[in-house]
Amino acid sequence: MSNIATIHPRDPHAPRLDERVRRTRRRLTEALIELSADRPLEAITVRELTGRAGVGYATFFRHYGSIEALLRGSVDDMHRDMMALLPPLTGDAPARAGAIVFEHAAQHPGMYRLLLKADRSLGLTTKIMEVSATSLLEIFESRPDARIPANVAADHFIASFLHLIEWWLDHDRPYPPERMGQIYQELILGPVEATALRRRPT
Incomplete structure (x- = not known):
């Protein structure tokens, strides 16, 4: 904001x-x-x-x-982008919303690689993980028949999505963004909804 x-x-x-x-x-x-x-x-x-x-x-x-402070500013920018995309990623057309994220990563691969690489030594995405998981739980709540605690599922959701982006870039984008959006829906969102979370009533 x-x-x-x-x-x-x-x-x-x-x-x-x-x-x-x-x-x-x-x-x-x-x-x-x-x-x-x-x-x-x-x-x-x-x-x-x-x-x-x-x-x-x-x-x-x-x-x-410092340079680390510059990177943290870039992480803040990425966090704002993710917060804007989080509702669509869990909405009525999540595969399309996921494809948009992968399109953005394809347009800015250096930025994504830099931030994901920097995190290994600086822990820069910890804030994204924590705040994004908290925001996710403002959209979702625990299912009555949940087999996984909601906070564990939310952390898994965000970490898995970031890892999927990193894998895609590291492997020279072997699938188009539209296919990656479908993979996101089937591999991450679908299982999380099936085992742990449901959308909060509006």
Whole structure:
């Protein structure tokens, strides 16, 4: 969610400033994707990063204390995207909603690989896991005949979906997004609904 209205509710310049911050983050993240293609994240310096991105060294530190902080900002962006997609992923056309996620991953494979790779050493998707699982349980509740605890099922749902995206990218996208949306529905959503969760009544 944008913080423009919260911080500058009447400032006509706030949207432009917010967009400038977003553009800077995109440029830095794209540069980080390029640099991390042939070396570990730990070997990349802020000066290398800002030089590749065409962003001032001091500008970087006005927004981020470290490269890890930049990555956490990117994780926040991904989290917002997932929160927007979560209701469709569990709605009336989940296979199509799943296909949209895989289409997005196909358009931004470097970003997804970077964040999933960084998580192994930095734990960056822990927030996505925790908050997304909590949000999922605002949509679903435990089935009366549930064989799996709801919190376990919610964690499994989010972790499995992220892993499925990672597998698809690591294997050079062997199936089209539409097929991956069907696989998501049949492999993840369907079993979770059958064993643990049902949609809350509206």
